[in-house]
Amino acid sequence: MNKLKMLILFLTITGLQMNLYSQKFFPYEIKEHSLLNGLKVIVVPYNSPGVVAYYTVVRTGSRNEVEPGKTGFAHFFEHMMFRGTEKYSDVEYNRILKLLGADSNAWTSNDQTVYHIVASADALETIIDIESDRFKNLKYSKEQFQTEAGAILGEYNKSAMNPFQILNEEMQKLAFTTHTYRHTTIGFLEDIKDMPNQYEYSLQFFDRYYRPEYCTIIVVGDVNFNKVIYLIEKYYGDWKKGAFTPNIPVEPEQKEERIKDAKAPYKTLPYLYIGYKVPAFDSKSKEIAALNVISELLFSETSELYQKLVLDEKLVDFISGEMPMDRDPSLFRIFARIKKDEDIEKVKLEIFNAIDKLKNETVSPKKLNDVLSNMKYSFLHSLDNPDAIASTLAYYVSVTGYPQSLDEFYSTLNSLTPDDIQNTAKKIFVKEKRNIVTLTSGGN
Amino acid sequence: MKNSILVIISLAIFTMNLSAQKIKVTALKIEDSPIVSFRIQFRVGSINEPKGKEGLNLLTAKLIAEGGYGEVTYKEMLQKLYPIAGKIRVTADKEVTTFIADIHKDNLEKFWNIFEQVLTNPRMDENDFVRLKDLQMNYIKNTLRRENDENLGKAYLQTMIYEDHPYGWIEAGKISSLKAITLNDVKNFYKQFYTQANLTVGLAGNLSNEFIAKVKRDLSKLPKGKPNTVKLPKPKKIENIEVTLIEKKTPSTAISFGYPIEITRSNKDYYALMVANSYLGEHRTFNGILMNKMRGDRGLNYGDYSYIENFIQDGGSTFPIPNIPRRQQYFSVWIRPVVNANRHFSLRMAIREIENLIKNGIPEKDFQETKQFLLNYSKLWVQTQSRRLGYLMDSEFYGTGYFIDEIAKRLPSLTKKEVDDAIKKYLNYQNIKVVMVTEGANEFASDLISNKVSPITYQHSNISQHILDEDRYIQKYPLKINEKKLKIVKAEEVFE
Numbered sequence: 001m002n003k004l005k006m007l008i009l010f011l012t013i014t015g016l017q018m019n020l021y022s023q024k025f026f027p028y029e030i031k032e033h034s035l036l037n038g039l040k041v042i043v044v045p046y047n048s049p050g051v052v053a054y055y056t057v058v059r060t061g062s063r064n065e066v067e068p069g070k071t072g073f074a075h076f077f078e079h080m081m082f083r084g085t086e087k088y089s090d091v092e093y094n095r096i097l098k099l100l101g102a103d104s105n106a107w108t109s110n111d112q113t114v115y116h117i118v119a120s121a122d123a124l125e126t127i128i129d130i131e132s133d134r135f136k137n138l139k140y141s142k143e144q145f146q147t148e149a150g151a152i153l154g155e156y157n158k159s160a161m162n163p164f165q166i167l168n169e170e171m172q173k174l175a176f177t178t179h180t181y182r183h184t185t186i187g188f189l190e191d192i193k194d195m196p197n198q199y200e201y202s203l204q205f206f207d208r209y210y211r212p213e214y215c216t217i218i219v220v221g222d223v224n225f226n227k228v229i230y231l232i233e234k235y236y237g238d239w240k241k242g243a244f245t246p247n248i249p250v251e252p253e254q255k256e257e258r259i260k261d262a263k264a265p266y267k268t269l270p271y272l273y274i275g276y277k278v279p280a281f282d283s284k285s286k287e288i289a290a291l292n293v294i295s296e297l298l299f300s301e302t303s304e305l306y307q308k309l310v311l312d313e314k315l316v317d318f319i320s321g322e323m324p325m326d327r328d329p330s331l332f333r334i335f336a337r338i339k340k341d342e343d344i345e346k347v348k349l350e351i352f353n354a355i356d357k358l359k360n361e362t363v364s365p366k367k368l369n370d371v372l373s374n375m376k377y378s379f380l381h382s383l384d385n386p387d388a389i390a391s392t393l394a395y396y397v398s399v400t401g402y403p404q405s406l407d408e409f410y411s412t413l414n415s416l417t418p419d420d421i422q423n424t425a426k427k428i429f430v431k432e433k434r435n436i437v438t439l440t441s442g443g444n
Numbered sequence: 445m446k447n448s449i450l451v452i453i454s455l456a457i458f459t460m461n462l463s464a465q466k467i468k469v470t471a472l473k474i475e476d477s478p479i480v481s482f483r484i485q486f487r488v489g490s491i492n493e494p495k496g497k498e499g500l501n502l503l504t505a506k507l508i509a510e511g512g513y514g515e516v517t518y519k520e521m522l523q524k525l526y527p528i529a530g531k532i533r534v535t536a537d538k539e540v541t542t543f544i545a546d547i548h549k550d551n552l553e554k555f556w557n558i559f560e561q562v563l564t565n566p567r568m569d570e571n572d573f574v575r576l577k578d579l580q581m582n583y584i585k586n587t588l589r590r591e592n593d594e595n596l597g598k599a600y601l602q603t604m605i606y607e608d609h610p611y612g613w614i615e616a617g618k619i620s621s622l623k624a625i626t627l628n629d630v631k632n633f634y635k636q637f638y639t640q641a642n643l644t645v646g647l648a649g650n651l652s653n654e655f656i657a658k659v660k661r662d663l664s665k666l667p668k669g670k671p672n673t674v675k676l677p678k679p680k681k682i683e684n685i686e687v688t689l690i691e692k693k694t695p696s697t698a699i700s701f702g703y704p705i706e707i708t709r710s711n712k713d714y715y716a717l718m719v720a721n722s723y724l725g726e727h728r729t730f731n732g733i734l735m736n737k738m739r740g741d742r743g744l745n746y747g748d749y750s751y752i753e754n755f756i757q758d759g760g761s762t763f764p765i766p767n768i769p770r771r772q773q774y775f776s777v778w779i780r781p782v783v784n785a786n787r788h789f790s791l792r793m794a795i796r797e798i799e800n801l802i803k804n805g806i807p808e809k810d811f812q813e814t815k816q817f818l819l820n821y822s823k824l825w826v827q828t829q830s831r832r833l834g835y836l837m838d839s840e841f842y843g844t845g846y847f848i849d850e851i852a853k854r855l856p857s858l859t860k861k862e863v864d865d866a867i868k869k870y871l872n873y874q875n876i877k878v879v880m881v882t883e884g885a886n887e888f889a890s891d892l893i894s895n896k897v898s899p900i901t902y903q904h905s906n907i908s909q910h911i912l913d914e915d916r917y918i919q920k921y922p923l924k925i926n927e928k929k930l931k932i933v934k935a936e937e938v939f940e
Contacts, residue, residue, distance in 0.1 A: 047476070051827065082730070090740075094730045098813055101820020103762055105728070118824055146904035150743020153903065157696035157781045158746050161591050196904040265693060267936070269586045302526045307519055314575050317582055337586075339578070370527040377529035381546045384479060385827040 025410030027380075028389065030403050031225045035233060037241045038213035042393060042403055043228050044220040046386050052121040052221035053386035056131060057398045059216075060209040061111040062185040063327060064246050069194065072152065072187020073205050075108040076195060079148050080202065081115065082106075083140040085133050090144070096130055103387075108185050111327045112398030118387050121222040125231055132235035135210055142199045149195035156192055163264060167273045167335070167439055170262045175275050175331055175435040179251035211242030216397045221386035251329060258435045263442025269317070270338045271439040272347060275331035276429055278323065283396075283405035289412040290424035291323040291332055296371045297363060297421070298354055299334070305354040309336070315343045315350075325399050331435070332428065344438055358425040362418045372413065466640050466668065467660045470840065472648035472833045480552050481830035483646030483767060483837060484563060484663075485542040488637035490617075491610040491674045497625050499580060499617015501637075502536040504630045506576045508638070509534040509543060512567035513558070521558065530555045532562060537754075537768040538611050540841070542646075544767075546830055549650060556655075560662040566634065573627045581622050588616075589935045593698040593781060593881040596690065600938060601700040602754075604688060604877045605774050609679050618939050639669020644840070648833040676772055679704040682875040684926040685795075687892060689885035692935035696745075697787035697882040699794070702776030705752060705870050709769075709842040715854040716866035717752050723806050723814045724797070725750030725777065728762040731817060734777070734797055741911050742900065744790055746780045752870075763825050766834025769841040775871065787882055788891055788898035792921040798873040805864035815855050822851045874924065885932045892925045 033041040061074050084090035097104050102119035117127055159165045168184050176182035186192065217236075219228050254277050282288055298305055299321030309316045319336040338347050382388055396406045493500045509532045512518040525531070528551035533544045543563065547555040588596050599614045606612040617625075643666065645659055682703055707714050725732035727749045730740065734748035753773040758765045777798075782790045806814070826832040826848055839847045882888060891898065899919045 048827075051824070095813065098729075098731050098817045099820075101817050101822070101824065103821065103824050105762065118827070120820060143906045143908060146906050147741065147743040150903050151739050151746055154696070154739070154743070154745035154747075154780060154782065157783065158594060158698075160695050160781075161593055163591055193903075264590075266590045268590055269582060300526065301522045307522075311519055311571075311575065314578065317579055337582075339582070373527040374529050377527075377548050377551065380548050381479060381529060384477075384546075384829065387827065 025407050026403075027383070030393075032403070033229045033232075035212065035236060037237070037239050038211075039232070039236050039239065040216040040397075041229060041232050042216060042218045042397065043223065043225045044218075044389060044393070045223060045225065046221050046389060048221045048386045050121055050222055051386055052119060052124055052127075052219060052223055053390040054117045054119070054124070054127050054131065055218040055390045055394050056115040056135065057216045057218060057394045058113040058115075058209065059111065059214050059398055059401070060113055061109050062183060062187070063111050063180050063248060064209060065180055065183070065187070066246055066248060069191055070198065070201060071183040071191045072185070072195070073198075073202070074113055074209075075185050075187065076148070076152055076202070077205060077210075078106045078108045078113050078115075079151060080140055080145065080206075081134055081138060083138070083144050083148065085137040085139050087133050087137065088130055093130055093134065096126060100126065102127075110181060110185060110330070112394070114394050114398065116387070116390065116394075124219075124223060124228070128231045128235045132239070135215070136236075136239050138206060138210065145199050145202060146196040149192075152186070152195060153192055156186055156189060161266065163268060163271050163439055166262060166264060167271055167437055170260050170437045170439070171273050171275050171331070171435060174258050174260045174437060175254070175277070176251055178249045179328060180248060181251070181326070181328065181330055208242065208244040208246075211244075212236065212239045213241055218390045218393050218397065220390040220393075248328065254433050254435075257431050260437045262437055262439045264439050265442055267441040268439065270341050270344050272334075272336045272338060272344060273437040273439070274334040274348070274351065275435040275437075277433040278330060278332045278428055280328050280330070281325045281399050283400055283408035284412055286412060286416060286420050287424050287427070288323070289409065289416055290420045291428065292375075292413070293368065293371050293416060293421060294358065294425060295321040295323045295332070296374065297367065298358065300371075300374070302370075303354070305350060309347060309350055315339060315347055325395060327399050341440060348436070355425065355429045359422065359429065361422075363421050365418060368416065368418060368421065375413070467643055467645060467663055469645045469647065469656060469660060470833065470837050471651055471656055472829060472836060473651050474648060474829050475650050477649045477829055478549050479546050479829065480549060480647065480649035480651065481833055482545045482547075482559065483542050483830070483833050485540050485644045485646060485767060485837060486638050487539065487642040487644075487672045488541050489537050489539040490613065490615045491538050491676075492633075492637055492672065493617075496621055497629055498613045498621040499615070500621075500625055500629055500633050501541060502615045502617065503577060503580055503622070503625060504633050504638075505534045505536040505541045505543075506580070507568055507573055507630055508562060508566045508634065510576060511569060511572040513561040514565050514567060516561070517567065517569065518572050521562070524558055525555070528554055530558065532559060535765065535767055536615050538615070538770055540767065540769060542767040544830070552655070556659070556662075560659070563638075564663065564665040568627065568631055568634070570627055573630065577622055577625065580616050581619055583616055584619060584939050589938060593692070593694055593696075594700075594778070596935065596938070597698040597700040597879045597881045598776075598778065600688065600690060601702055601776060601877060601879045602774070604686070604879065605679060605702060605704055607680055610674055610676060611770070611772065614939060616939070620940060635667060637669070637672060639667045640664065641669040641671045644837060646833045646837050648829040679772065682877055683929070684874065684924045685876055685878060686926045686929040687878045687880070687889075688931045688933060689889060690879065690881040690933055690935050690938060691885040692881060692883065694881065694883050695783065696781035697784050697790075697880050698781045699779035699787065699791055699878070699880050700776060701791075701794070701876050701878040702774050703872065703876045704772060704774045707870065708753065708771065708773050709838075709844055709847060709850075712854070713866050713870070714752070715851065716858055716862045717870050718851075719811065719814050719818065719855070719858065719863050720801070720806060720867045720871065721750050721752045722818055723810050724801055726817075727751070727755065727757070727764075731814070733801070734779075734794060737797065738779070738790065738793060743903065744786055744900075745782045748777070748779050748794065750777045751775065758831075763831075766831060766838050769838045783901070784883055785901045787880060787888065788896070789900045789915075789919055791878065791880070792898065792923060793918045795873050795876070795923060796918060796921045798871055802867055802871055802873065805867060806860065808860055811860045811863060815858060819852060819855050822848050881935065889930055889932060892923065893927050893930065895920070895922050895925075
């Protein structure tokens, strides 16, 4: 699922300073290979004795859910992929992973579904065998499908009281009128309830997207590149290429501010969510790089705004600003939990004032340098195991299609000047591109 | 599978306990690591809080980590830490409190100079005290009571299991006790408990002996203090099924139940029970029978797990966080939210599965496979140096060898009989405490007491006959509810 944590992880990995890292940001060697059927393979040999992380990135997420009434299917498929094949039933698949002592799971977001296994490097061929089999030959009964729909509803319900689920649902409906980012990854509740009736559609979904041209395998750890490629060719070589390209609707330009006052089904401290329309992720775009720096300048613990609202005046419990990494134009997201209803407007104004200041004053080179330094070290702190490395690459690959985009993005960040920051702030943070959702008490 | 991961880790571990300086250091040397990990632990927790001041330890720990030092305000401290991405986190549990940080070797000296001041000379400013106390109260009032029914249920369960016991309140405290805590209370608590006598220094990475010596020297500025000892009584006996229903408007019901168990990692039976528990409900896997039958076969919810010790998931991973060791532990089952119509059925089903396990034992095939699973899976718990260090420190708390080594040593020779005996000895389905966060609690209470038949509601009609057959037993499975102890509380009033 699209979790705030993942976003935070992304934010920590998006920058560093050229004067400290002269050529490449990513500290490990990336080796690549492509199969004739379009499947891409990325291997990062890493000193993790006996351990391998094996990721399958499917470049399909809730963005691909173009038909009305079918929201949530990318995520549903994440669940169905554990339901077995003729060769390895769901019980047998799970038994194999259990005997390996593997850590195995998956997640889905706007643009991707990512399947991951961490296990003994000795088990690499077994992993490739069972993973290739389910991607090529998934087979499930109608009963299995309908039963799994119950688990999806349970997943929705477990977060039903979570204010971020409510805020995200409201914001996406408000900010997007046409594009599939209008719905959250788990989907609209009415579509989730209807899922048991969509067995035939699920087969079509698999046929469209679970194809080699949509997938990249990432292998990180105690492995030999040639052996990995040999095994992948052996097991995935006969996977048939598909022919489907989704027609993702284009979101029309937003021309005026949109506001929604939502009510929680319970008493709550008020939440504020402000979303500014931003372009799609592009590793070479100065604007995107600048927005990542701005999220730090405006909202990190050392920002004037954080210090005023959280530390000095104590108007909010927390405040954050996040630049997402999405394939299509999306939102720069600002969240705050305010301590009193009567302070909502004041907090909103303080945020707008901080943004205006960034538009009107040039950031000092030292401050810019501090941000880049923080990003670099945050990233390095996080790269301490094969799983973390594979997970980082999975983000870049799923959004851009190629792992070098990580280094490209680094170069772009490094080239930023204080003027780039100011110009980007002026262009992006305008009222007519702004969406505001407040969440306040609606129950007892 | 090879045991190579484990061998390499084990070789690098050593512990120093130089009595002359009275500071215990657990160091894990990893020569090629660019990161240095810290886990600075004090033997102090919520058990040390005086009555009426519950939440004091967490607030103290937070004020140390997030309140500046000496003349340096928290704001100024953040400015110093920011360029080096220095972050000081803290976990405060019942018995220990641990300050955790990772720092790149480029910035080790700069970071340590700040960190040691934070620990030995915290600023404890009124302004930060007010902010952090407010945050702790809002955590109870908003985050716990209103936003996360599952965590609310799990937190409440612990207070029920440990009624009238030093473990009997949550680490965040209560609204009334937090209101009563003053800045002086925090300062005095810090002086009394954050001492050398209660300190264990955990370090991992490319550590020089000089650096280790410096850490010891710097932390010897802490008061010497006395070792912290709080006697723990036996938890209260549970009579039949004691239920608390937390009433709130919600589309689904979060269920947690459990009871105290007599063993911890210190006891050899723990390893047999570990196998049984993994078979019953290994956290966030499809290995457990609860998960397979409740979610897999019936689609009742998102997940169903069981635990033989306090378990807090580490971020988005499937592994527990280290450094929350306790002298007493409890068994628990976590049934993730089910639609309200299936709450009674789900409770019956989970308890019945425990009864089945006690009566039938673990099947031979599952016994062998679960052992193999744990032998391999446990090695993944220590993929980062910081987690390795945490597990090592926990092993010292429990007085055992390195936990991962203990598993590797004990599991291969474990017999099915030992596991079945442990199941019979430590698992029970009759005397347990149950918390359910739900709507319409009065009506549900009557259903529970009268053992009203509770058929499952499916979203579809395409269900296998063997499942429907079993459902007919489950829906009328008798639960011996302790009517006198059945309680209904409002979510807005818990932890008040």
